[in-house]
Amino acid sequence: MDRQYFYRKKFMTDSLILGLSSGSACLATCGMVMFPYLMAGSAGVKRIALDLSLFLVTRFLVYFILATLSWYFGQALFSNHIVRNIVPGILYIVFAVLLVWFSISGNRNRDCPAKIVKTVNNHKLVPVLLGIVNSLGFCPALFIILTKGATQGTILQSYLSFLAFFIGSSIWFIPLPLAGKIRKKEVLKNIGILATGLAGIIFMIKGLTNLIGGIING
Amino acid sequence: MDNNLRLTGTGKTFGKSLLYTFPMFLITFMFMTGGRPNFSDLASSLALITAFLLVNILYFLMHYTGKTDRYRAVLFIIFALSLSYTLIHNMLEVRRSMSFSQADVLECKIPFCHLVIPMMILPAIFTKSIIFPGSILGGFADISSMVVLWLIATVVLGRGFCSWGCFYGGWDDGFSRIRKKPAIKKIGELWKWMPFAVLLMVALTSAVALLPTYCSWICPFKAVTEFEQIVSVESATKAGIFLSLFGGLVIALPVMTKKRTQCSFLCPMGAVNTLSNKISPFSIKIDKKVCTECMKCVEVCPVYALTPEDIKAGKVSVFCSKCGKCVDSCSKHAINYGIKGIPAGTMKNFSRNLFLFVSFLFMAVFSAGSIISTFQGLLKLIF
Numbered sequence: 358m359d360r361q362y363f364y365r366k367k368f369m370t371d372s373l374i375l376g377l378s379s380g381s382a383c384l385a386t387c388g389m390v391m392f393p394y395l396m397a398g399s400a401g402v403k404r405i406a407l408d409l410s411l412f413l414v415t416r417f418l419v420y421f422i423l424a425t426l427s428w429y430f431g432q433a434l435f436s437n438h439i440v441r442n443i444v445p446g447i448l449y450i451v452f453a454v455l456l457v458w459f460s461i462s463g464n465r466n467r468d469c470p471a472k473i474v475k476t477v478n479n480h481k482l483v484p485v486l487l488g489i490v491n492s493l494g495f496c497p498a499l500f501i502i503l504t505k506g507a508t509q510g511t512i513l514q515s516y517l518s519f520l521a522f523f524i525g526s527s528i529w530f531i532p533l534p535l536a537g538k539i540r541k542k543e544v545l546k547n548i549g550i551l552a553t554g555l556a557g558i559i560f561m562i563k564g565l566t567n568l569i570g571g572i573i574n575g
Numbered sequence: 576m577d578n579n580l581r582l583t584g585t586g587k588t589f590g591k592s593l594l595y596t597f598p599m600f601l602i603t604f605m606f607m608t609g610g611r612p613n614f615s616d617l618a619s620s621l622a623l624i625t626a627f628l629l630v631n632i633l634y635f636l637m638h639y640t641g642k643t644d645r646y647r648a649v650l651f652i653i654f655a656l657s658l659s660y661t662l663i664h665n666m667l668e669v670r671r672s673m674s675f676s677q678a679d680v681l682e683c684k685i686p687f688c689h690l691v692i693p694m695m696i697l698p699a700i701f702t703k704s705i706i707f708p709g710s711i712l713g714g715f716a717d718i719s720s721m722v723v724l725w726l727i728a729t730v731v732l733g734r735g736f737c738s739w740g741c742f743y744g745g746w747d748d749g750f751s752r753i754r755k756k757p758a759i760k761k762i763g764e765l766w767k768w769m770p771f772a773v774l775l776m777v778a779l780t781s782a783v784a785l786l787p788t789y790c791s792w793i794c795p796f797k798a799v800t801e802f803e804q805i806v807s808v809e810s811a812t813k814a815g816i817f818l819s820l821f822g823g824l825v826i827a828l829p830v831m832t833k834k835r836t837q838c839s840f841l842c843p844m845g846a847v848n849t850l851s852n853k854i855s856p857f858s859i860k861i862d863k864k865v866c867t868e869c870m871k872c873v874e875v876c877p878v879y880a881l882t883p884e885d886i887k888a889g890k891v892s893v894f895c896s897k898c899g900k901c902v903d904s905c906s907k908h909a910i911n912y913g914i915k916g917i918p919a920g921t922m923k924n925f926s927r928n929l930f931l932f933v934s935f936l937f938m939a940v941f942s943a944g945s946i947i948s949t950f951q952g953l954l955k956l957i958f
Contacts, residue, residue, distance in 0.1 A: 370784040374776060521783065528779075547765050551772035559792075562812060570808045 369521040371563065372505065375498050376525020378456065378556030380549075408484040413527055415488025423492070424506050424519035431507025431515075441508065442571030448504045449564025455497035456557030460550050498526075498553075501560055592638040595928065599634045599936060603627060606940045607947065618958070622950035629653070629946070630939045637931060643899030643912075647935070648748055651738065654942035655745025657949035659799040662686060664952055666801055674804040685709050686801065687718045689725045689741070690844050693774055694789055697782035706785050728937055733855025734848040735897035737838055737878070739934040740941060743796045747837045748898075751829035751877055758831045766840050767879050767894060774843035795820035795837060835877045838896070845878075852893045857930045859897060860913035862920035863889040872901035872910050889919070897930070 435441040493499070502522045506515040529549065607627050614620040633646040640646075665686075666673055675685060687709040698706045710717045728740045737744055777789040790797070792813060798821035803810045820841070828836035838845050852858070866886065873881045880894035881901060891910075901910050912927040913919060 370780045370786075370788070373783050374780055377776065377779065525779070544768065547768040548771045548775065551765070551769050552775055555772055555776055562816065566808050566812050573808065 369517055371559075372502060372518040372521035373525040374556050374559055375501055375505075376522035377528065378460075378498055378525075378553040380526030380529035409530060411484040412488045412491075413530065415485045416492045416527065417523055419489055419492035420519045420523045421516070423503065424515045425512065427503045427506035428509060428512045428515035431509070435508060443568060445504055445508045446564045446566075446568030446571050449501060449560050449567060451564075452497040452501045452504065453557045453560035453564055456501070456560065457554050459497055460554035460557060498522075498556070589639065592635055595638045596631060596635040599932070599939070600631050602936060603630050603939050603943065607943050618951050618954045619947075621954055622947045625950050626943060626946045630943070634931075634935050634939070637935070638928075642903050643927075643931065644903045647738065647899060647938075648745075648752065650935075650938060650942065652745040652749040653946060654742055654938065655749070657942065657945040658742040659746075659796075660949045660952065661945040662800050664948070672804075673801055675801055687721050688743075688796075688800075689721055690743075690794060690796075690842070691787050691790060692722060692725060693843050693847050694777050694781035694787045697778055698785050701782065702785065704785070706781060707787050707790075724941065729848055729851045730854060732857065732897065732934055732937070733852035734845065734893070734895060735855065735857060735930075735934055736848050736851075737842075737845055738896040738898035739938045741838075741844070742942070742945075744835065744838055746796070746799070747825045747829040747835045748877065750826050751833050751835055753830050754833060757833040759828075760832075762832065762834075762879070764882075769840045770842055770846035770849070773841060774846040777843050789843060792816060793820065793841070795825050795841070797821075833877070834879065835896075839878045839894075848896075849893050852895065856915050857897060857926075857933075858913050858915060859891045859895050859901065860911055860919035861886065861889045861891065862909045862911065864920060865907050866909035867907055869907075871904045871906070875900045875904045897934070902927075 435444065502519065505518050509515040509518060604627065607623060612623070630650065633650050637643055637646045663673055666675075685708045687707055691707050695706055698704060705711065705718060707718060712719050725736070725740075728736045732739055738748075773789070773793070777787075777793070780788045791803075793816065795817060797814075797817040802814055802817055805811050805814055820837075824837040824841055828834075866889070868883075868886055870883055870886060873883055873886060876895075877898060877900060878894055878896050880892050880896065882892070885892055897912070899912070902912065908923075911919070911923045912930045914922070914926045914929070917926065
């Protein structure tokens with residue numbers, strides 16, 4: 358159990374929290390749009406599980422690409438020591454405020470990017486398209502994880518951050534095949550929305566800590 | 576059976592209440608003295624006698640007057656204050672500070688509290704390790720005895736643990752009683768689910784980080800127990816969060832709303848106990864035949880467990896902490912303690928007596944040590 362191990366655990370925790378919030382927010386935003394496509398009418402649990410797996414694999418691949426890109430961009434953009442210490446803190450605060458606003462805003466259902474799949478006729482492509490659209494949806498949580506990926510020391514750390522983010526956000530989709538059997542959907546949605554707000558507050562604090570630490574350390 | 580009987584003080588004799596108190600008298604005597612009372616030291620003897628009399632008089636009054644919450648709250652608040660006093664006193668004696676260092680963490684010297692339990696479960700399953708830096712057996716506030724005590728209490732009392740066993744609940748319960756009328760009356764239904772969101776976050780993050788994240792970052796009661804030594808921006812931020820949450824959720828909001836806001840909107844243990852309410856044999860029942868739907872109980876409920884819809888449906892929600900405030904407030908005696916499987920309105924006295932005996936005994940035994948220590952400390956300060 359070396360120092361590196363504990364450090365890795367710590368930044369993976371942040372990403373997991375963010376993933377949890379992002380997933381719940383996604384579900385709160387897009388649940389009504391995605392459910393009919395992923396569940397495809399009376400397709401049965403097996404078929405839904407298969408489509409869901411395809412959806413999750415697509416999301417995983419998109420995040421893998423984003424982790425790589427964000428890290429390379431980060432190396433180029435945050436090469437200056439002062440910028441590296443201060444800018445991520447500011448970005449965290451801005452995106453965290455957006456995340457909290459997103460969770461308390463009443464207009465969540467209006468903004469689902471997954472509406473685009475309504476124009477697709479080929480059912481087999483729907484889970485893949487949903488996976489791409491869902492991963493790239495312009496939500497504050499995605500901007501936060503991109504900031505995080507960009508500021509990691511190594512590309513492996515960037516991958517691990519995105520992996521934790523993927524796990525956290527995917528947990529919310531796992532009950533989808535059984536969605537028809539879940540009686541208290543409203544309760545789950547409420548908990549998800551609150552978790553989003555909590556994650557926003559956590560990243561606001563993280564941003565403030567980073568910013569103050571960055572200013573102190575010059 | 577005794578459907579028409581209700582302990583209101585007028586219908587019951589002094590002797591009958593004394594008779595109900597007698598088993599409590601014997602058991603608390605055994606627990607407090609260990610069966611062998613030692614009166615060699617004056618301060619210790621006085622503290623022991625005071626604590627013993629306090630507990631038994633309160634229990635007697637519950638039976639004699641028929642009021643539950645009024646006397647429960649007295650012991651509950653004293654329990655919270657005395658526990659904080661004992662913890663702080665202990666830490667100041669051992670460490671000369673309320674803060675703990677990294678050395679204390681490495682030597683597993685941090686006192687354990689039940690709020691850590693929801694965070695321990697997943698790491699314990701996956702890694703077979705306890706993520707809290709406290710002692711497992713022996714020592715002050717060890718992990719095993721606390722887990723066993725909580726497990727027994729939560730299975731038997733359900734969320735009643737939050738009003739009869741939690742040694743922090745008395746803080747916001749106390750502050751919620753300061754004002755006569757609430758300044759803030761309406762809080763959105765959505766917020767009732769916040770403890771579940773907190774539970775979800777802390778359980779998962781603790782499992783990944785193998786650290787008790789609630790204790791490290793959120794717990795408002797760090798402000799009145801122990802906290803991390805301030806040596807960095809991060810530890811200063813944590814201290815700021817602890818103090819803000821304590822000031823906001825334990826002091827300001829309870830005063831403004833007359834509700835236990837920390838318990839209702841933050842505590843992850845409250846969420847676990849809410850779920851355990853499903854298995855607890857005790858509950859609060861509404862007798863629809865007698866209820867006039869005056870909504871007085873909705874108004875006084877300190878944990879937002881009652882809504883007008885619940886009353887109309889004749890059901891109390893799973894958020895109920897069985898404090899008895901609604902029971903005390905009902906002039907028609909339509910809301911009562913009950914036992915699962917027994918219809919509302921029947922065996923009311925039997926159900927209440929059984930619940931009071933179990934829950935009060937738990938609180939009395941659990942709180943006795945810290946109350947005696949506190950009285951002892953105060954007596955030493957005075958004399």
